[in-house]
Amino acid sequence: MAEILVLVEHVDGNVKKVTLELLTKARQLGEPSAVFAGSGFENAKAKLAEYGAAKVYVADDPELEQYVAAPKAELLAQLVAEKSPALVLVPATIDGKEVGARLAVKTGSGLITDAVDLVTGDGGFVAEQSIFGGSTVVHSKVTKGTPIVAMRPNSTAPEASGGEAAEEKVSITISDGAKKAAIKDRVIEQKGGRPELTEASIVVSGGRGVGSADNMKLVEDLADALGAAVGASRAVTDAGWYPHQNQVGQTGKTVSPQLYVAVGISGAIQHRAGMQTSKTIVAVNKDAEAPIFELADFGVVGDLFQVVPQLTEQVKSRKG
Amino acid sequence: MNIVVCVKQVPDTWAEKKLDPADQTVDRKTVDNVMNELDEYAVEEALKLQESQGAEVTILTMGPDGATETIRKALSMGADKAVHVVDDALHGSCAVQTSEVLAKAISSLSPDLVFLGTESTDAGMSVMAAMLSERLGWPQLSNAGKVEVDGTTVKVQRLTDNGHDVVEGELPAIVSVVEKINEPRYPSFKGIMAAKKKPLETKSVADLGVDASSVGLAAATTAVADSTVRPPKAAGTVVKDEGDGGQKVAEFLASQKFI
Numbered sequence A: 001m002a003e004i005l006v007l008v009e010h011v012d013g014n015v016k017k018v019t020l021e022l023l024t025k026a027r028q029l030g031e032p033s034a035v036f037a038g039s040g041f042e043n044a045k046a047k048l049a050e051y052g053a054a055k056v057y058v059a060d061d062p063e064l065e066q067y068v069a070a071p072k073a074e075l076l077a078q079l080v081a082e083k084s085p086a087l088v089l090v091p092a093t094i095d096g097k098e099v100g101a102r103l104a105v106k107t108g109s110g111l112i113t114d115a116v117d118l119v120t121g122d123g124g125f126v127a128e129q130s131i132f133g134g135s136t137v138v139h140s141k142v143t144k145g146t147p148i149v150a151m152r153p154n155s156t157a158p159e160a161s162g163g164e165a166a167e168e169k170v171s172i173t174i175s176d177g178a179k180k181a182a183i184k185d186r187v188i189e190q191k192g193g194r195p196e197l198t199e200a201s202i203v204v205s206g207g208r209g210v211g212s213a214d215n216m217k218l219v220e221d222l223a224d225a226l227g228a229a230v231g232a233s234r235a236v237t238d239a240g241w242y243p244h245q246n247q248v249g250q251t252g253k254t255v256s257p258q259l260y261v262a263v264g265i266s267g268a269i270q271h272r273a274g275m276q277t278s279k280t281i282v283a284v285n286k287d288a289e290a291p292i293f294e295l296a297d298f299g300v301v302g303d304l305f306q307v308v309p310q311l312t313e314q315v316k317s318r319k320g
Numbered sequence B: 001m002n003i004v005v006c007v008k009q010v011p012d013t014w015a016e017k018k019l020d021p022a023d024q025t026v027d028r029k030t031v032d033n034v035m036n037e038l039d040e041y042a043v044e045e046a047l048k049l050q051e052s053q054g055a056e057v058t059i060l061t062m063g064p065d066g067a068t069e070t071i072r073k074a075l076s077m078g079a080d081k082a083v084h085v086v087d088d089a090l091h092g093s094c095a096v097q098t099s100e101v102l103a104k105a106i107s108s109l110s111p112d113l114v115f116l117g118t119e120s121t122d123a124g125m126s127v128m129a130a131m132l133s134e135r136l137g138w139p140q141l142s143n144a145g146k147v148e149v150d151g152t153t154v155k156v157q158r159l160t161d162n163g164h165d166v167v168e169g170e171l172p173a174i175v176s177v178v179e180k181i182n183e184p185r186y187p188s189f190k191g192i193m194a195a196k197k198k199p200l201e202t203k204s205v206a207d208l209g210v211d212a213s214s215v216g217l218a219a220a221t222t223a224v225a226d227s228t229v230r231p232p233k234a235a236g237t238v239v240k241d242e243g244d245g246g247q248k249v250a251e252f253l254a255s256q257k258f259i
């Protein structure tokens, strides 16, 4: 079966959910070989095996993570040259897309970003993308080189299936050219304890209507009752009421959860671009004319300070 | 200092965007076209350096004839001159091809710094900064929420999924900026008048030493097979809160098995 390289996204060997999704997708299309760059493989091995990696190419060199994108692209280019895979899958995250971009230039290959599905068609892999803020669906193909596809988080349901995860060590000498953008420090600002925004199956987001940083607690309480991640509109992150990493939208994160709850958000086009493909959308807004209601499966026109606490209580009591 | 800002013209954010059914490229003819919103922040960041450290700012655009409007806007904000790469052969180029053309154009300008937006709102791939860094062999300081230039060193805060990285590189460097970085200025009347006299150079692919048969739709590295406009979402249920709004939502969530 055709070999498919899957770039593993991880933090010290803790594998991100999107990697499990990519492995699951790769199994439908061929035989997945995970590519693990950096330290912590021991923590990752069992997960990669569980989700069906037949092989894992391990480049256990901390330097791979000390520079922006370029070293990982060199590693993948080396593997593409040695193994001639049928396809390279990367996550459609900031890093994943940039590694894919550099690999595309190195190998003269086509790159498709933000794919929401990938199937085998006649004459190769066919990727599905949802463009123009979700209004148009396109199917595209790579026509040159080794196809590189960046898949959006949450586009494949991860399914366990035993794999060998046979370890093959890869030695790589990172070129000086790949060491030009040095990462001097990593600052973590994430509020802990909740599911990650792009991975969550439920997202509750607050907008300007929430009114203050303190009031974001209302949104957090509802999120916690639902086991959801917390998102925010740009109005909220710009005001400093919530960290920028939680921004949903064109210049924030693209989310595609089973359920998206928008609280005090008007539904500007840039916000919609990041949440439009959510399966079910609920909105609470005091303005009946707010554009978010055009998208909502269920909407309440009302004051969020009344509606949200009541909803949180209801969710808690129903969940028991 | 010599700064190049890559600016793309795209369909207006609020326009109903579609693909041209003839060749599945972005339809730029039936909509208003404007400067890619995110590139305004790149222009602004360059102008701030122009003011604080002294720099010549050159706008670089690859796009059809009509893109001169966007170039004029950037010049009226305060950029000094512009290069417009325009050639029928470029129609339908993919990101890999575009990066080759822009890299050649940048090389010919020998800048110290290149600014880009993080994403174009039409194709929206967020790949150009990485591709240009790869081609030029310059540091990739992408997704920057803050930029500091100190002598020959550039330091940025690269926004990440859970915070930011502090990333450093030496000039010449490629920097892409996010919309958090500044507040782009509006062109003043004086700026608009001055822009009319600023140099705008046009270049063809041949001028840049790029083979015309290697760019454009026919030689692109990706191809769109088909596209469908999604029917607008069916209207959902909207209720007015009568003191039981929270309960109504809970009932809906229960009916959908979320709780």
Ligand SMILES: Cc1cc2nc3c(=O)[nH]c(=O)nc-3n(C[C@H](O)[C@H](O)[C@H](O)COP(=O)(O)OP(=O)(O)OC[C@H]3O[C@@H](n4cnc5c(N)ncnc54)[C@H](O)[C@@H]3O)c2cc1C
Pocket: A206, A207, A208, A209, A210, A232, A233, A234, A235, A236, A247, A248, A249, A250, A251, A252, A253, A263, A264, A265, A266, A267, A268, A269, A270, A271, A274, A284, A285, A286, A287, A290, A302, A303, A304, A305, B037, B038, B179
């Ligand atoms: C280049 C660019 C990129 C952008 N990227 C993004 C992005 O990634 N994500 C994003 O979100 N935005 C983005 N924006 C901003 C976007 O255009 C909107 O300004 C923003 O989404 C508005 O946020 P909001 O809905 O919270 O605020 P508003 O538009 O001010 O809406 C607040 C809503 O709250 C309601 N409200 C107020 N009080 C109450 C109450 N007590 N109870 C119930 N409802 C109430 C109001 O009726 C209103 O509808 C971008 C803009 C630009 C120019």
Ligand SMILES: Nc1ncnc2c1ncn2[C@@H]1O[C@H](COP(=O)(O)O)[C@@H](O)[C@H]1O
Pocket: B006, B007, B008, B009, B036, B038, B039, B042, B060, B061, B062, B063, B098, B102, B115, B116, B117, B118, B119, B120, B121, B123, B124, B125, B126, B127, B128, B129
């Ligand atoms: N045709 C182009 N001409 C000039 N700059 C461009 C062009 N295409 C992309 N860019 C720049 O690259 C950035 C990222 O674009 P993209 O990778 O297409 O999302 C944009 O914000 C622009 O700064």
